[in-house]
Amino acid sequence: MDILDKERLKECRLKLGITKQEAAKRIQISQPAYLRYEAGSRNPSIQIISKMAEVFSTSTDYLIGKSSDSSPNRIVVEQSESPSLFSLVKTCQTLNTAQLTRLTTYAKALSNVTSDIEK
Structure with missing residues (x-):
């Protein structure tokens, strides 16, 4: 059973205009792991899906196909960045x-x- 909607994952990455390698780096996972998630051959953990949502500025519900609203439901503000x-x-x-x-x-x-x- 697929947890992650691979098409939405790809869509989010393309929306940012980044490569699969860059997506993996931002999510802090290996490139092979990211490739398997986007191909749909492996399901990420809840923690990884949460990190993906943060990196792609969307919600976990959107990434798993539970919502059609791609707006983030959480925003992380780093003191050092802002x-x-x-x-x-x-x-x-x-x-x-x-x-x-x-x-x-x-x-x-x-x-x-x-x-x-x-x-």
Whole structure:
């Protein structure tokens, strides 16, 4: 029984414009293992599917064919890669629901203003 949808895995890799070798490197698995996953001759562990979803910015449900929505359901923010965003997320963890709603509304409005300026 195939757990992983090999066509979706390939689609995600191509969407990023990377080779199978690069995909394996980003997922932190061997190239032969990745080749078997994309060929459908081997099923990855749940941990590997989770890492694939993270690398390809999608959800595990999408990769296993449980959902047609390819939007990620988890985003990892590394402090070393984005200190400002990391700090913002950390601050948001202490906010209540009303405060988060206000912040989200403000962020969306700010994003729209920035988009309008760039046009």
